[in-house]
Amino acid sequence: MNRRQFMKYSAWGLAAVGGFSMANSLMQLQTVSRERFSENAKRERKEYTDLLYLASLAPSGHNAQPWTVKMITDHHWIIGSSEARWLPAVDPDNRELLISIGAFLENLVVAAKSQGYEANVHILAQQPKAEELVDVQLYKRDVSEAVAVKPMKLRRTVRNHFLTDEISREDIKFLTGENKEHFIYYPRKSQEGSYLAEGTVWANKLQADNHEKQAELAQWIRWSNQDIKQYGNGLTPETMEIEGLARWYVKNFYSRQSVLTDSFREATIKNIREQVATGGGWLVITSNGASVPELIGVGRKLQNIWLKIRDKKIAIHPMTQMLEEIVTKNEISAALGIRENIQMLLRIGYIHTYPEPVSPRMPLKKILL
Numbered sequence: 039m040n041r042r043q044f045m046k047y048s049a050w051g052l053a054a055v056g057g058f059s060m061a062n063s064l065m066q067l068q069t070v071s072r073e074r075f076s077e078n079a080k081r082e083r084k085e086y087t088d089l090l091y092l093a094s095l096a097p098s099g100h101n102a103q104p105w106t107v108k109m110i111t112d113h114h115w116i117i118g119s120s121e122a123r124w125l126p127a128v129d130p131d132n133r134e135l136l137i138s139i140g141a142f143l144e145n146l147v148v149a150a151k152s153q154g155y156e157a158n159v160h161i162l163a164q165q166p167k168a169e170e171l172v173d174v175q176l177y178k179r180d181v182s183e184a185v186a187v188k189p190m191k192l193r194r195t196v197r198n199h200f201l202t203d204e205i206s207r208e209d210i211k212f213l214t215g216e217n218k219e220h221f222i223y224y225p226r227k228s229q230e231g232s233y234l235a236e237g238t239v240w241a242n243k244l245q246a247d248n249h250e251k252q253a254e255l256a257q258w259i260r261w262s263n264q265d266i267k268q269y270g271n272g273l274t275p276e277t278m279e280i281e282g283l284a285r286w287y288v289k290n291f292y293s294r295q296s297v298l299t300d301s302f303r304e305a306t307i308k309n310i311r312e313q314v315a316t317g318g319g320w321l322v323i324t325s326n327g328a329s330v331p332e333l334i335g336v337g338r339k340l341q342n343i344w345l346k347i348r349d350k351k352i353a354i355h356p357m358t359q360m361l362e363e364i365v366t367k368n369e370i371s372a373a374l375g376i377r378e379n380i381q382m383l384l385r386i387g388y389i390h391t392y393p394e395p396v397s398p399r400m401p402l403k404k405i406l407l
């Protein structure tokens with residue numbers, strides 16, 4: 039289908055703690071008293087638990103939290119991914135997975151800084167399905183820097199109640215900062231903004247009609263409180279911002295099977311259409327190539343802006359379906375006149391009140407290898 043047909047189509051309205059190495063601590067034992075050792079160990083253990091927890095607050099596709107951490111020593115981590123938490127239907131090449139890993143890494147680096155550590159990061163993987171992706175070593179810094187971890191704790195994806203005001207130039211400048219060359223902003227009312235809105239509705243429709251992709255989504259929705267507690271990952275009625283009586287209903291009566299019904303698919307598209315009609319515009323993140331380091335770099339940039347925006351009352355809603363569907367993916371760069379690889383599509387907008395984070399996270403023992 040070409041662009042004109044696509045426009046027509048859319049116009050129709052389809053619109054570890056146990057895993058820590060004790061080697062370092064044992065060496066310390068020779069120089070400190072037993073009591074002090076135990077205090078140090080307790081403190082360090084808390085430090086690394088905190089670091090891992092803060093890193094895990096990163097965003098990820100379907101909230102699958104694909105990251106794993108192997109502790110070589112307390113200060114030397116290998117970040118990888120768990121195949122059980124890949125999304126083969128919507129992300130067959132692990133492109134989005136690497137972006138999520140990049141966001142995790144950015145949180146880790148910032149969190150480490152807040153505890154007085156410099157993180158030395160080395161990308162290990164050549165290909166996106168490698169078991170080990172990133173090597174991180176932490177070094178104590180001589181001079182400490184005041185770094186806040188609150189933005190990590192308060193960051194979240196917001197999907198509803200966006201205002202329709204345009205994002206001011208100053209705010210765009212503030213968001214993109216030094217990384218400007220990999221960010222492109224389109225106001226919602228621009229031609230490109232309309233194209234992205236229609237394309238997003240269309241790509242969502244394609245996904246809703248695709249059994250494999252819809253079944254994968256169904257597998258990652260945790261309808262009941264019991265499932266949320268059991269898995270600690272995935273999408274929930276709260277994160278999908280289903281409100282009021284409808285939330286109570288879906289929590290009590292919905293199942294995986296409900297996601298595969300026509301009424302669920304239709305409700306999804308209606309919701310998407312309402313979402314793309316609001317917000318200030320679209321922020322596109324690009325990269326030169328699509329290598330492992332570049333995709334991880336995209337994730338770091340994404341998280342870097344996400345950590346800055348709360349005070350400005352700007353919300354971010356990634357809407358990646360146009361990059362997941364072959365027809366829209368093939369035409370999007372030419373349609374927008376972008377030569378680089380488009381890696382993330384973010385709907386951004388001002389909001390009156392920033393909601394609290396509600397997305398579950400897995401216990402750390404599920405991350406540690």
Ligand SMILES: Cc1cc2nc3c(=O)[nH]c(=O)nc-3n(C[C@H](O)[C@H](O)[C@H](O)COP(=O)(O)O)c2cc1C
Nearest residue numbers: 097098099100101134137194195356357358359397
């Ligand atoms: C690579 C990537 C792709 C994403 N794609 C979408 C998307 O298409 N639609 C959406 O509603 N959220 C998307 N998200 C947001 C995740 O669903 C969200 O980060 C996750 O549910 C955790 O919630 P939190 O960000 O509030 O912590 C994406 C996030 C990442 C990192």
